[in-house]
Amino acid sequence: MEKEAILLVTFGTTVDQATAAFKKLEEQVRVVFPGIELRWAYTAKSIRGVLAKRGIQIDSPITALARLQDEGYTRVVVQSVHIIPGMEYYDLVNVVDNMSHLRGISGKQFQSKIGKFGFHQLTLGAPLLYHLTDYQEVVACIKDLVPADPQHALVLVGHGSDHHSFSVYGCLNDMLRQTYPNVILGTIEGYPSLTDVKADLARKDFQKVTLVPFMNIAGDHAINDLAGSEPDAWQNELAQNYPVTTLLKGLLEFDNIVEIYIKHIRQAYELLN
Structure with a gap:
């Protein structure tokens, strides 16, 4: 058996x-x-x-x-x-x-x-x-999260990696931007960085930002690196220029x-x- x-x-x-x-x-x-x-x-x-x-x-x-x-x-x-x-x-x-x-x-x-x-x-x-189809499906999956207001940016934040597969994030970011003009992907450790995200936001007339972890769970990185009280937390960095809302919800939800x-x-x- x-x-x-x-x-x-x-x-x-x-x-x-x-x-x-x-x-x-x-x-x-x-x-x-x-x-x-x-x-x-x-x-x-x-x-x-x-x-x-x-x-x-x-x-x-x-x-x-x-x-x-x-x-x-x-x-x-x-x-x-x-x-x-x-x-x-x-x-x-x-x-x-x-x-x-x-x-x-x-x-x-x-x-x-x-x-x-x-x-x-x-x-x-x-x-x-x-697979390519995975990328395409993920792009479609976030549709309901994308703000209807074109001046409201959705910033997805992944963990990032120093492994050569870090290019996955750049590829997905490109596919997202071709599909949604107000969606940007960044990573905590690697490329695209917070600096890159800030530059992308500055290129358009965004008036507010929603942060969402591009991670399976809203764990330690999401709680501290995105929504933490420290000055270098993403929501505090971006709040210098935009009203920021952080949605602590993992992808597996x-x-x-x-x-x-x-x-x-x-x-x-x-x-x-």
Whole structure:
């Protein structure tokens, strides 16, 4: 009897209210894949450590997969719950690849008295922005957030990256600006920066700004870097020139964004067959 599981992998969070976004994704996965074991893994060791002190145990991807294997799960989808195919995603690629090679030499599974060793099938689902269609769907997904007033700017703020995949943000920003004249994308760590966003805002006669995190959850970065009380928080920096409203809502709180992740899980699940 084949045992199937889905492992959702994300960076993680210590912000209790932000986990509601993860639960929204989890609930939808359970609806679409009823009866399949569903688990989470956090890639951030520091976050797992903080949660462990609170009595909350979350596995790393390697530990989660080892646990599933030990419990007899043979067909497993690992789904990247990341925005871009950056360092976190490629670390996950390596984990899945190495676990897949436990099948043995030349693809043959080791045999023992208790059965086959290793997963029979192990697949990996893509992050939010991977294929061109993903970008196009994300652009369409934010339509309801775009202010009707052309002088009211929507500024989406992602985490950013120093991985070569930082170009994802520039590509999406270009697609957004071609679709919506009053939407700008920036990042906290990388390009486009806050300086770039300020320059983009100054090129047009914007009268007010709404900030929205372009992150799966409204966690620590959204709370502190966007809406914090420090002078360098984005809302305080931009408030020097515009009235600013900050919407602390993660991407996973939007049904149409969740559906993109569900699509990627479906694609990975189909490879199990």
